[in-house]
Amino acid sequence: MREADLDLDLNLLPVILAIAEEKSVSRAAQRLGWSQPKVSIALNKLRASLGDPLFVRGSHGMEPTPRALALVAPTKDILQRIRNDVLAGGAFDPAVATRKFTIALSDIGEMTILPKLMAYLQKHAPQVSVSSVTLGPEETVAGLEQGHIDLAVGYFPDLTKRNFFQQRLFSHTxxxxxxxxxxxxxxxxxxxxxxxxxxxxxxxxxxxxxxxxxxxxxxxxxxxxxxxxxxxxxxxxxxxxxxxxxxxxxxxxxxxxxxxxxxxxxxxxxxxKFDLKQHWHRKFHKDEANMWLRSVIAKLFVD
Known part of the structure; x- marks a missing residue:
């Protein structure tokens, strides 16, 4: 690999894909929402980095060189993954999801939460599974932080750090x-x-x-x-x-x-009386699957 290749600006790869598919710098600019001069500058930077013209004028517009063609497929794959896995927000569909949730449950949680929750899941999320764990305070904190535990439901007085969210479900005695x-x-x-x-x-x-x-x-x-x-x-x-x-x-x-x-x-x-709550870590506050599970538990158990 040439030294210049190591300086390639990966942010410019969409330019190669746009020109290859549009066969035109001006149409590529419209597709990208850029000005034509900006696309031309980006193309010149890519040519300098890769030591290849990348596109030459042909009878049907801008034709990709073999080097450009080699970049088109992986670029398209990378951009599609970003759109599906990142920008789409990881949409969670309970009807078809096969997600396994791990819930830390207190003694009360095992008897009050699991029966109703499992009945609901069988009806609305038939392929979702649940693993119930009972851990000490430090292990519960670490599990939530690391994502090994999705929720802690019950009486967990140690989960009071600012990185944890909580929602009261009901009072008990x-x-x-x-x-x-x-x-x-x-x-x-x-x-x-x-x-x-x-x-x-x-x-x-x-x-x-x-x-x-x-x-x-x-x-x-x-x-x-x-x-x-x-x-x-x-x-x-x-x-x-x-x-x-x-x-x-x-x-x-x-x-x-x-x-x-x-x-x-x-x-x-x-x-x-004391409150039973569900707890989750700040890192997973916007996680689609975690949000769905929290909404189900709130629906079933808030007072």
Missing amino acids: FISLLNAKHPIKGGRLTMEQFLRLGHAVIRAEGRSQEIFEQLLAKHKIERRIVLSTPHFMSIPFIIASTDLLVTVPYAVGESFTKIANIRLIHPPLEVP
Whole structure:
């Protein structure tokens, strides 16, 4: 490759394509929206850089040399890719898309978000798939920044940096669960009952449980913890077969009553409500696929 070739201004390549297809410098100028002198100057720069006349006058107008012809196909391909992949904005059509979305979900998100979301996708975006992940705070932040995670949905108090956007979906609270045959009756526990009972406690990756733990710490309340587990799914069966008490996010507790012989009962403290939100990184704020997924979740879950 000659030294001059390394100085080629790639911004001038559309001039070669326009002249090759129009067979005329003046018509190429009209097509490009340039003045004719500007096109002539650009052509002279290309000739100097490539050491080739590129076009010569023939009976049918400006005829490309072999060097110009060698540039036409790749130039056309490059410009078409830019138009389709960049300037078109990456239009997302859910009806035909085969995109795989990765969503970081808290414990509540798994039970409240996924069922309705998957039902919607099966109907409106049948080839779209979802991967649900539960990660620690730092991994969630890194995943959103790097694009490995599309959205984080649920209770994520760490996603407050200015590079993250968020949208509130709905408010939530906590509820306690007892064996449906437990001798304690009524709709709310007394503090004496709460302290006397043995407790099952979930120590999961999700952050929502810490809200209830912080409330107990604030009031200096110490439970008698009989079971500590990182998993939610064993809890309804444990509560249904013991006299233990567990306190979980309301949606989780409500779901558990449908699969085991347990019932809801309010804890003795007024538990503050907390917001569930969807979070995304600033880099993907205008991404068509990400925008579509956010709009679906907002449509399904905003209050």
